[in-house]
Amino acid sequence: MSEKTALAVACEQLRIAAEKLNLQTELHEMLRHPKRSLVVSIMVRMDDGRIDVFRGCRVQHWDARGPFKGGIRYHPNVTLDEVTALAMWMTWKCAVVDIPYGGAKGGVCCNPKEMSRGELERLTRRYTSLLLDFIGPYRDVPAPDVYTDAQTMAWIMDTYSQFKGYSVPECVTGKPLSIGGSEGREEATSHGVVICAREAAKLLGLKLKNATVAVQGYGNVGWNAAKIAHDIGCKIVAVSDSVGGIHCPKGLNPYKIYEHKSKTGSVINYKGCINITNEELLKTRCDILIPAALENQITGTNAGEIKAKIVAEGANGPTTPEADKALQEKKIMLIPGILANSGGVTASYFEWVQNLTREHWTLEKVNNKLETKMVKAFNDVYKTAKQEESDMRTAALMLGVGRVAEAMKTLGLWP
Numbered sequence: 063m064s065e066k067t068a069l070a071v072a073c074e075q076l077r078i079a080a081e082k083l084n085l086q087t088e089l090h091e092m093l094r095h096p097k098r099s100l101v102v103s104i105m106v107r108m109d110d111g112r113i114d115v116f117r118g119c120r121v122q123h124w125d126a127r128g129p130f131k132g133g134i135r136y137h138p139n140v141t142l143d144e145v146t147a148l149a150m151w152m153t154w155k156c157a158v159v160d161i162p163y164g165g166a167k168g169g170v171c172c173n174p175k176e177m178s179r180g181e182l183e184r185l186t187r188r189y190t191s192l193l194l195d196f197i198g199p200y201r202d203v204p205a206p207d208v209y210t211d212a213q214t215m216a217w218i219m220d221t222y223s224q225f226k227g228y229s230v231p232e233c234v235t236g237k238p239l240s241i242g243g244s245e246g247r248e249e250a251t252s253h254g255v256v257i258c259a260r261e262a263a264k265l266l267g268l269k270l271k272n273a274t275v276a277v278q279g280y281g282n283v284g285w286n287a288a289k290i291a292h293d294i295g296c297k298i299v300a301v302s303d304s305v306g307g308i309h310c311p312k313g314l315n316p317y318k319i320y321e322h323k324s325k326t327g328s329v330i331n332y333k334g335c336i337n338i339t340n341e342e343l344l345k346t347r348c349d350i351l352i353p354a355a356l357e358n359q360i361t362g363t364n365a366g367e368i369k370a371k372i373v374a375e376g377a378n379g380p381t382t383p384e385a386d387k388a389l390q391e392k393k394i395m396l397i398p399g400i401l402a403n404s405g406g407v408t409a410s411y412f413e414w415v416q417n418l419t420r421e422h423w424t425l426e427k428v429n430n431k432l433e434t435k436m437v438k439a440f441n442d443v444y445k446t447a448k449q450e451e452s453d454m455r456t457a458a459l460m461l462g463v464g465r466v467a468e469a470m471k472t473l474g475l476w477p
């Protein structure tokens with residue numbers, strides 16, 4: 063399956079950018095390591111009365127440009143190495159889209175699909191209590207990621223606030239609207255993905271009307287990406303989730319698939335579609351491929367069989383460096399996750415600003431600001447790619463790593 067760990071991939075990408083940027087060896091060395099990694103054991107009273115111990119962590123990569131920022135993921139395969147890679151990608155992502163944050167990520171090794179709501183709440187609150195001294199509105203601001211959602215963020219906010227003795231909505235983003243969440247945050251990652259795909263399509267002279275789209279993953283990012291792409295006239299020809307996928311060349315209705323998944327637990331077995339594997343989904347004939355699941359999906363082994371014209375990474379790290387090369391040779395335009403999926407953290411930033419200023423913006427205002435930020439970031443990366451005669455991944459990394467390195471140089475090293 064995997065050719066390399068996510069951390070090996072992230073370090074390889076950093077090496078490529080560092081070389082292109084002629085980065086000082088010392089700065090490169092500093093950026094290769096996270097500033098702080100916290101590992102915790104989370105004791106949870108399960109519904110049957112037993113106490114289970116879960117392993118969790120929070121990795122804070124670098125904060126030269128502002129407080130740490132990044133999601134928390136609940137997944138059975140979470141490892142410290144993986145979370146470290148994800149934290150590093152957050153640092154570059156915030157710099158690429160130019161918001162004043164550093165990068166972090168948290169993870170708990172657990173299987174949320176097999177846990178009750180009560181167990182998840184106790185896990186979240188206990189985990190938050192273990193992170194208390196390390197997170198906060200000016201320190202490190204968590205958000206949702208794989209298998210965590212607005213409700214998880216509500217529990218984090220409540221636990222944090224109970225300890226402080228007053229309400230601190232700005233300690234976390236991706237919250238429900240009723241407690242200070244932002245309009246548009248839930249769809250923001252997917253919105254950004256579709257904006258990037260649209261800008262790429264413009265460059266390639268590809269019309270979005272009836273452009274065919276395949277989406278891997280039907281969680282928050284995948285489902286909303288399918289929905290938004292469908293709403294602007296694209297034809298969704300294949301989708302998948304962790305169980306498997308479905309293919310329908312005539313085009314499918316993402317809203318109906320969402321309903322079907324809510325009822326049956328998966329997108330598979332939908333009338334009029336053929337069931338396919340996740341591997342087959344990636345190789346589907348389509349104009350735009352949106353991997354929106356996990357890392358390490360498009361690899362040296364299958365990249366040669368990708369048929370899309372544009373790959374827009376909704377997930378973090380779905381493509382390995384070997385696959386990058388193969389896609390480049392095939393002249394497939396890849397929009398890297400640190401650009402393509404940066405709409406999520408950008409809307410998180412808008413939420414944080416609203417909380418700090420005690421304001422609530424309209425959906426229109428949030429979406430307009432998101433559009434401006436995403437188009438600017440896309441153009442910045444594209445311009446760098448032209449200047450450097452590089453692919454979009456290398457350009458985005460050069461931009462992100464370059465901005466972080468500049469901030470670190472300016473701050474100097476204490477003491």
Ligand code: GLU
Nearest residue numbers: 132133205206207407410
């Ligand atoms: N988990 C999301 C990401 O990977 C969002 C992070 C955030 O909003 O802080 O970008």
